[in-house]
Amino acid sequence: MAIIEQKGMYGEFPRCGKAHARTTHYCPGCGHGIINKLIAEACAEMGLQDSTIFVDPVGCGVFTYYYWDAAHVSAAHGRASAAATGVCRARPDAVTIAYQGDGDLGAIGFNNAFQAASRGEHFGCIFVNNSLYGMTGGQMAPTTLEGEKTTTTPFGRDPSLTGHPLHVCEVFNQLQAPTYIARVSVADTKRIYACKRAIRRVLEIQQKHQGYALLEILAPCPTNFRMDAMKAAKFCMEEMEREFPLGTFRDLENGVAGVAPTAHPESDVLAVKPVPQFPTCNDLFAVPDGIDAPSPENDPAVPERRFKFAGYGGQGILSLGICVAEAARLEKRHSLWFPSYGPEQRGGSANCSVVVSGTPIGSPAVDHPDVLVCMNQPSYERFAADVKPGGTIIVDESVPTDVPPPAGVTLRKVPAIRLAEEFGVPKAANTMMLAALRKYKVTGLDDASLETALVASFKKKPQLVEKNRELLRKAEAAFDA
Ligand code: SF4
Structure with missing residues (x-):
């Protein structure tokens, strides 16, 4: 049976170190694989492959240059939006797309991304939110849900210690400059079709030189959710969407001006959150007053x-x-x-x-x-x-x-x-x-x-x-x- 080549992608991925490789490095059920396919497909369908420059992040999405048949620049961790600023200013004729995860954009790179959006730089930012740091083993990210267990919040994220989840679209929606801000998901077929439309919209805005566009995509990470692919997708639709409602926040060229999307019925995104009360370390580890936590015994005779x-x-x-x-x-x-x-x-x-x-x-x-x-x-x-x-x-x-x-x-x-x-x-x-x-x-x-x-x-x-x-x-x- 002949293998049908995926539009916009290389036929084989030899740069990943294996001749004739046709599989990506993503884990089974990972949202990145679907998103990569949608972006490559949209780019090819719109005839933009030869005029698109992708700025690749650090994170699970780091190897997109193995797969997408287009121009690529690799950025340092969190700097994809800064690098994309340089690229879009140096090549205003090109379509510039920064691809970032929630660790890359929401944490170390937040200010870069926010300032680029505030300046209305002429590039599109595809922001993949899977609610944790995927590549490094599933640590808490700014987007981690309250109560969500990660390797650094093994008892669930506690807002009194680590704050509340960061709503990137809602924060960026306070800015004047962006042309387009939306949040979609790839957790099921209906959502994947909506995601494809939104990706095409981001590319179109860049093609027409209409300014900055941010597209947040909720994506499952079965490996770090410690779930199979079906349960991870369900978590995405039920838990993540409750915190991060889907919708178009603004699409200025289409007359949607800075409105918030309809919130998930159980979402408390807009609710006033209580001021965190920070417990002491002894509270956290249930150490009674006046008793030290167990510690190693010093013995200089034991060599390092x-x-x-x-x-x-x-x-x-x-x-x-x-x-x-x-x-x-x-x-x-x-x-x-x-x-x-x-x-x-x-x-x-x-x-x-x-x-x-x-x-x-x-x-x-x-x-x-x-x-x-x-x-x-x-x-x-x-x-x-x-x-x-x-x-x-x-x-x-x-x-x-x-x-x-x-x-x-x-x-x-x-x-x-x-x-x-x-x-x-x-x-x-x-x-x-x-x-x-x-x-x-x-x-x-x-x-x-x-x-x-x-x-x-x-x-x-x-x-x-x-x-x-x-x-x-x-x-x-x-x-x-
Ligand atoms: S760790 Fe998570 S985000 Fe990374 S490739 Fe695996 S499933 Fe995807």
Whole structure:
């Protein structure tokens, strides 16, 4: 069966590193995939591909230049509207479109975007609101709903601590200059059609040189909502739309002048919000007056040990780092865990640093680790040369190690990925690596603490605890054989 090429997109996406790739890096059910398709399609249908310059953000939408067959400029985090200002002034003949997420526009880049809108710069801004930071693991964003659980608001966003959700369209609608402001959604078919019309309107305004246009698009992020695609879309329609009503706030060229859309029946967007009362840290952690929170015990005899864990996103590399940091905490050591992501949550590179010490730790950065755990070749190539003399590199056997490690560094190759597959649990390669860390005694931590930390890491999936314990023992036995 012939594959029909998507209008406005490249036929294949080789820039993403795989020849003949035709899939995007977005997670299944992600709103970005739909929005990318709609924008590319509208651009092609309106004959604008050769005259459009996209300004790409930092965030899950960072790789639009892999997909849209048009001109692109990449901006620093939060600076897409600033970069678009430069582009539209340098090329007033072009159609300039900034593509931004709610972390990029609503947080770090808010003032850039707001001032550009206030000046009425001649570009269109497509603002994707999925109510959290998607790329970096689902932290709270300015748009996070009250009560919404994110990795930084695990008990739900509490307005008395972190304020109320930011309504970008409503705030921008106070300005005089913008020509067009609207909010749409891609949560179901009807909404997707409305979204396509709104995208065409943004492009049309740019084509006709009619000024600044802002289009906010509510989009599901199933990965960080921790929902399947259907439930994520429902959350978008029921919860997000209650807070962020859909509608056209203004369309000056079409005679819609600065009106608010009809609010969702249960929306309290316009209600007067109570003045937040800020609790103390002791209130937050339910610490009785006069009693300090538990803290690590200082022991200068325990030397500082630095670890780097690296591999592909999805290999459990960050969880492995958490396990080691948590085991150290159980032994009342000071410990820090510090993640670093590639641009994708799935399939990109990921690494984390862990520092364990008997005394307070000055910095979580690990430039020269004592122990490096590598699950893929790019990690070995990037970090092996930095390992301290006397240190250890534990690397999966599938990783080529043609370049030897630095002098004085021990290299241990272990069949982590192969064993996990042979044991029938391919996702447990990180547990195999934990077994290697225990076997080679490189953490300075007790085997029991490492196992307890492993068990704790499955507290949301208790059904996996016994299996991973068993895998830990089987791997250690296999390493001994
Ligand atoms: S993390 Fe969320 S926003 Fe990012 S690609 Fe996955 S589903 Fe989309």
